[in-house]
Amino acid sequence: NKSNLNLRYKADVTELSAGTSFSNNSKELDYGVTGSVLVHSGGLLFAREANDTAILVEAKGAAGAKVDKTGENITINNSGYALIPYATAYHYNDIGLSPESLGAGYDIDGNVIKVAPTRGAISKVIFDVRKGYNFLVSLQYQEKPIKFGTVVVNDSGKNISIVNDDSTVYLTGVKPNSSYTVNIDKDKLCKFSIKYDENDKMKNINKVNVACQ
Known part of the structure; x- marks a missing residue:
């Protein structure tokens, strides 16, 4: 027997x-x-056995986040990388990070990236992960609402949002003591800051009233 x-x-x-x-x-x-070892610019990455066409995902600061659109339990490692071991060559593959798996205090610019790898290639997608919270800011300038479409610029000089028709602006990835500039008109600017302590109990969307000066 x-x-x-x-x-x-x-x-x-x-x-x-x-x-x-x-x-x-x-x-x-x-x-x-069975498995794979990928040597790339960020170091060594251990992953499941890969096909000849694969996708390297970079998401620094998002360790543990789940990679969507794969049908498998693939997560970002502690170094900020993951390998999707199979991809469809010459077709767009939708690669995403699950926002729910990022945890409180993290945000990403666009949670889905399209990539069309060539056969036999390992393509790379990069997610911009920001630490910070989301705020809905009710803005006033000289005790008056700010007009719809007014541009809001961060302290790096990047246009990041516009004022809504109710004089509010939605800001993502806000860090403590972040400063912003509002283009009131061609020759006039005002500034405001968002202040909070990292130990504060924050919500997914935090509402504040701010005077732009």
């Missing part, structure tokens, strides 16, 4: 298998490990 026992376990970055067989006169044991 002969008996067989086989086990298979699929982890985040490897697949383990083990098997044993018994007979009256012998016992056999076999095991295997």
Whole structure:
């Protein structure tokens, strides 16, 4: 008589298998490990066994975030990378990060990126992950509403939002003591800041009233 026992376990970055067989006169044991090691500009990345066409995901600051659109449990590692081990060549692949898995206090610019890799290539997508909270700011200048469409600029000089028709502006990834400039008109600017403590109990969207000066 002969008996067989086989086990298979699929982890985040490897697949383990083990098997044993018994007979009256012998016992056999076999095991295997499958996976991939990718050497890239950010270091070494261990992942599941990859096909000839794959996608490298970079999302610094988003360790543990789940990569959407894969049908597999693929997450960003502690170094800020993940490897999608299979992709459709010459077609757009939608690659995303699950916003819910980012955790409170993190935000990304666009949670889906389209990429069309060539066959045999490892394409790279980069997500801009920002630490900070989301604010809905009710703005006033000289005790009056600010007109719709007015541009809001961050302290790096980048246009990041516009004023809504109710004189509010939605800001994402706001860090403590962040400063902003509003182009009131061609020759007039005003500035405001968002102040909070990192130990404060924050919400997904925090509402504040601010005077632009």
